[in-house]
Amino acid sequence: MLEIEGVDAFYGDLQALWAISLHVDEGELVALIGPNGAGKTTTLHVISGLLPPRSGSIRFRDRDLTRERPDRIVAMGISQVPEGGRVFTGMSVLENLELGAFLPAARRCKAESLKRVFSIFPRLEERKNQRAGTLSGGERQMLAIARALMSRPTLLLLDEPSFGLAPLLVEQMFAMITEINAQGVTILLVEQNVRAALELSHRAYVIENGRIVGEGSGTGLLSFESVRRAYLG
Amino acid sequence: MLVPLAQNVVSGILVGALYGLAAVGLSLTFGVTKFLNVAHGELLMLGGYASFWAFTTLGIDPFLTLPSTVVFMVLIGTLLYKLLFSRMVKLTEDVKVKNTMLIAFGLSLILQNVALRLWTADDRSITTSYSGVALSVLGVRLPVVRLASLVVAFVCLMALHLFLQRTYTGKAIRATVEDWAAATLVGIDIHRVYLESFILGALLAGVAGALVSVGYSIVPTMGLEWTLIALIVMVLGGLGSIMGTFVGGIILGVTQSVTSYFAGGTYREVVGLLIFLLVLVFRPQGLFGTKQG
Numbered sequence: 001m002l003e004i005e006g007v008d009a010f011y012g013d014l015q016a017l018w019a020i021s022l023h024v025d026e027g028e029l030v031a032l033i034g035p036n037g038a039g040k041t042t043t044l045h046v047i048s049g050l051l052p053p054r055s056g057s058i059r060f061r062d063r064d065l066t067r068e069r070p071d072r073i074v075a076m077g078i079s080q081v082p083e084g085g086r087v088f089t090g091m092s093v094l095e096n097l098e099l100g101a102f103l104p105a106a107r108r109c110k111a112e113s114l115k116r117v118f119s120i121f122p123r124l125e126e127r128k129n130q131r132a133g134t135l136s137g138g139e140r141q142m143l144a145i146a147r148a149l150m151s152r153p154t155l156l157l158l159d160e161p162s163f164g165l166a167p168l169l170v171e172q173m174f175a176m177i178t179e180i181n182a183q184g185v186t187i188l189l190v191e192q193n194v195r196a197a198l199e200l201s202h203r204a205y206v207i208e209n210g211r212i213v214g215e216g217s218g219t220g221l222l223s224f225e226s227v228r229r230a231y232l233g
Numbered sequence: 234m235l236v237p238l239a240q241n242v243v244s245g246i247l248v249g250a251l252y253g254l255a256a257v258g259l260s261l262t263f264g265v266t267k268f269l270n271v272a273h274g275e276l277l278m279l280g281g282y283a284s285f286w287a288f289t290t291l292g293i294d295p296f297l298t299l300p301s302t303v304v305f306m307v308l309i310g311t312l313l314y315k316l317l318f319s320r321m322v323k324l325t326e327d328v329k330v331k332n333t334m335l336i337a338f339g340l341s342l343i344l345q346n347v348a349l350r351l352w353t354a355d356d357r358s359i360t361t362s363y364s365g366v367a368l369s370v371l372g373v374r375l376p377v378v379r380l381a382s383l384v385v386a387f388v389c390l391m392a393l394h395l396f397l398q399r400t401y402t403g404k405a406i407r408a409t410v411e412d413w414a415a416a417t418l419v420g421i422d423i424h425r426v427y428l429e430s431f432i433l434g435a436l437l438a439g440v441a442g443a444l445v446s447v448g449y450s451i452v453p454t455m456g457l458e459w460t461l462i463a464l465i466v467m468v469l470g471g472l473g474s475i476m477g478t479f480v481g482g483i484i485l486g487v488t489q490s491v492t493s494y495f496a497g498g499t500y501r502e503v504v505g506l507l508i509f510l511l512v513l514v515f516r517p518q519g520l521f522g523t524k525q526g
Contacts, residue, residue, distance in 0.1 A: 074420035086415040103420040
């Protein structure tokens with residue numbers, strides 16, 4: 001479904017990604033794990049078109065999106081939940097969701113999408129007229145995911161969805177992610193909560209210093225010696 | 234003593250509404266694009282002349298020509314954006330502010346001189362059959378033309394408010410103001426939003442200019458004064474609040490008018506700049522703006 005081949009990316013003169021290659025198949029939940037600053041978020045930005053790669057290629061369902069505009073990439077069915085959610089705090093919950101369905105194709109089935117996200121996140125329906133800035137951290141994160149779902153993506157990119165949440169909420173969050181995946185949305189998940197991410201995902205990649213250094217099934221990597229040592233203690 | 238003072242306050246409110254209208258356009262464009270369009274006053278001048286010539290050559294009532302002025306400004310706005318400003322989109326914010334300011338400054342000189350060449354340096358004003366008519370309330374004169382201009386300005390701002398609150402395009406504009414990266418991630422085409430907000434800014438300037446040409450007078454070199462006014466009011470009202478900016482305009486109008494009553498016309502402009510400095514020092518988010526991170 002998504003194939004990344006030898007991608008190099010730079011912030012100015014600083015190289016952030018070195019020949020990254022990875023693939024995500026239809027229906028999978030793939031985790032991308034690694035320490036802070038390893039290039040996890042950068043990888044997602046490259047896929048979403050926020051940071052065009054200097055070389056290499058990104059293909060999605062046999063279409064090349066290497067230098068495509070971010071809004072076109074969303075239109076192709078790839079939606080990203082950025083780090084921290086970044087909901088529009090000055091707008092209501094409902095407006096945030098409406099903006100998620102901004103593109104014409106998504107706008108046509110807005111009512112149906114709303115029903116769907118409210119069934120996954122009932123809390124958002126209770127708060128739909130509230131300003132997003134008044135939501136708690138967990139609710140904002142839910143809103144960010146719901147907003148991304150409103151564009152009816154086939155591939156969802158999640159950047160640290162559990163970051164900053166209380167332990168109980170983290171568990172709920174992962175349960176919701178599993179449910180969204182079970183509904184047929186392919187997911188690429190960036191997580192610092194390594195154990196949970198590996199338990200939940202079908203496959204995982206380990207990224208360090210901008211390079212992919214390991215790949216395997218989620219539970220397989222759990223027993224991977226260097227992963228155990230580096231992340232699980 | 235009381236009646237002349239009241240007269241000055243009322244005159245200040247009437248002109249202040251136009252200040253507000255001019256400033257909202259500048260503020261909207263700046264809020265979305267971070268383009269500091271110091272040629273905003275020249276756009277206002279162009280709108281004024283569009284209305285003036287429509288009246289003089291075709292004899293159409295200045296309030297009826299507003300729609301055609303709007304169309305004209307949409308064309309001008311699109312042209313200027315595509316030719317000059319679209320290249321600035323990719324720059325980082327601080328570079329963008331500086332570069333667009335320089336470009337707009339050059340643009341203002343060009344527009345001024347072209348206007349001087351085409352239309353001479355004469356003051357022009359639209360004189361309709363009802364131009365001299367004024368209502369009198371407790372001895373205070375209310376010229377109907379200026380009163381109508383106040384209503385038009387207010388209606389424009391209400392329309393803008395509804396547009397930003399209710400329509401998808403308006404919501405995309407607000408989303409871009411809040412967080413442009415998050416806006417792109419929901420599929421909003423930033424370039425389009427930039428173009429739309431630039432056009433909206435030009436259009437509001439044009440309408441303000443048209444109203445100035447009926448109630449007051451226009452001249453090719455009026456732009457700088459109006460850009461300054463719009464900047465002062467934008468800072469006074471604070472970014473992101475339409476009504477705040479409108480009220481900011483009225484505050485400036487009244488202050489100027491009352492100052493020139495007590496201290497003479499020479500201090501009109503000084504007081505505006507003084508307000509500008511005071512607000513920047515003591516309340517940089519503006520009187521009605523929210524603190525920005």
